[in-house]
Amino acid sequence: MGGRGSSSGLIGSGTGGRFSTMQNASPQPLIQQPQPQPQQPPVAPLAVDTTGFSATDDADFHDLYNGRQYYQQQQFSIDTEMALQDYLSDKATPGSMYSPSQQLNHAMKMGIALTANQQFMRDAMMDGMHNIGYNVNLTRYARVDFMSNLSKIAGQNLSNYSGMSETQIQKLLVGKSFTEDGFISTSYNDFRTAPNGGAPFTDKAVKINYKAPAATQALMPGNGPGGALGEMVLAPNQRYTITGVHFVTDSNGRRVQGRSGAFYYDRIEFDVTIG
Numbered sequence: 602m603g604g605r606g607s608s609s610g611l612i613g614s615g616t617g618g619r620f621s622t623m624q625n626a627s628p629q630p631l632i633q634q635p636q637p638q639p640q641q642p643p644v645a646p647l648a649v650d651t652t653g654f655s656a657t658d659d660a661d662f663h664d665l666y667n668g669r670q671y672y673q674q675q676q677f678s679i680d681t682e683m684a685l686q687d688y689l690s691d692k693a694t695p696g697s698m699y700s701p702s703q704q705l706n707h708a709m710k711m712g713i714a715l716t717a718n719q720q721f722m723r724d725a726m727m728d729g730m731h732n733i734g735y736n737v738n739l740t741r742y743a744r745v746d747f748m749s750n751l752s753k754i755a756g757q758n759l760s761n762y763s764g765m766s767e768t769q770i771q772k773l774l775v776g777k778s779f780t781e782d783g784f785i786s787t788s789y790n791d792f793r794t795a796p797n798g799g800a801p802f803t804d805k806a807v808k809i810n811y812k813a814p815a816a817t818q819a820l821m822p823g824n825g826p827g828g829a830l831g832e833m834v835l836a837p838n839q840r841y842t843i844t845g846v847h848f849v850t851d852s853n854g855r856r857v858q859g860r861s862g863a864f865y866y867d868r869i870e871f872d873v874t875i876g
Contacts, residue, residue: 648816652676654734656816665737665789668831672821677729684725687718688784688834689825706783709837726784726820730836733817739787739833742805744861748869754779763856763867767848770869778842781835787811789821790831806859806866808849811841812874835875845872 648656652675665671677685688702697704705719715723748759755773762770813819818836825832849857849868859868 648732650732652731654732654815656732658734658736658815660736662736662738662812665735665833668789668821671734672823675729675731675821677820678725680721680725681729684722685729685820685822687722688726689822689827691826702784702786709783710781712782726834727836729820730818731820732815733813733819733833735815737789737813739789739811739813739835740791741785741787741809741811743807743809744804745806745866747807747809751777751779762869767846770846774843774846776843778840780838780840782837784837785835787833787835788831789833792830794829794831796828804860804862806861806868808868808870810870810872812844812872814874814876817875839875842874842876843871844874846870 650656654674688705690702691700693699694701694704699707701718701722705715705722707713708715708719709723745760745762748762751774752759754777757773759765759770759773813835818839819833821833823832824830847870849859849870851857856867858865860866
């Protein structure tokens with residue numbers, strides 16, 4: 602990389618930098634050698650995708666600012682725009698109690714064959730994925746089945762994690778990696794702009810704090826019927842590594858409980874790095 606040159610054009614050798622002379626040789630015209638230019642430090646090219654989002658960021662992990670400008674920088678096809686409308690819908694599909702995104706993600710996670718509409722939604726959303734562009738912090742809230750899903754990498758059943766110590770859970774999970782087969786909906790502002798004052802998930806016991814490097818594949822879908830959630834959707838099948846886990850406690854050190862479905866569980870928080 603340093604561009605090291607060759608000195609083979611010099612005639613002669615010896616110590617002290619002396620050069621041999623050739624007797625009876627015709628004098629040769631002096632040729633002025635170009636002066637070496639000071640070398641500039643190499644600039645590493647940034648890997649930039651077709652929508653202009655870089656795969657690298659010199660900054661540390663930080664909150665994403667100016668979501669409106671970020672959203673407008675994205676370039677979606679008509680198919681992706683249509684798929685995002687369905688993904689953001691909060692209305693249950695006919696004959697079910699769940700929204701299109703809930704049904705799609707459930708099918709993807711369970712390996713259930715997708716319907717034609719679900720396949721279109723999945724493919725069109727994948728077409729819209731791009732580098733997230735910055736090293737950013739993201740947040741997600743989940744129900745306790747998130748803990749059950751971690752049982753495989755923990756090597757034991759975590760359904761009753763409330764009966765375990767924080768240290769026990771840390772030993773089982775910190776440093777372990779997993780993937781998600783479905784799309785993951787996160788927030789780049791911890792839901793501060795949500796309609797109910799930034800606390801939209803009173804029925805969730807698990808919080809996941811993500812560090813998403815610039816190369817993370819994601820898209821910002823915009824605001825849906827649920828309001829301005831600061832939503833960022835992560836592409837499936839990316840690698841997630843657990844770097845920390847702790848129970849949420851009050852000022853007296855007692856574990857705080859949260860509702861998940863019809864039951865209450867100890868609130869638990871994860872730190873996860875993507876990639």
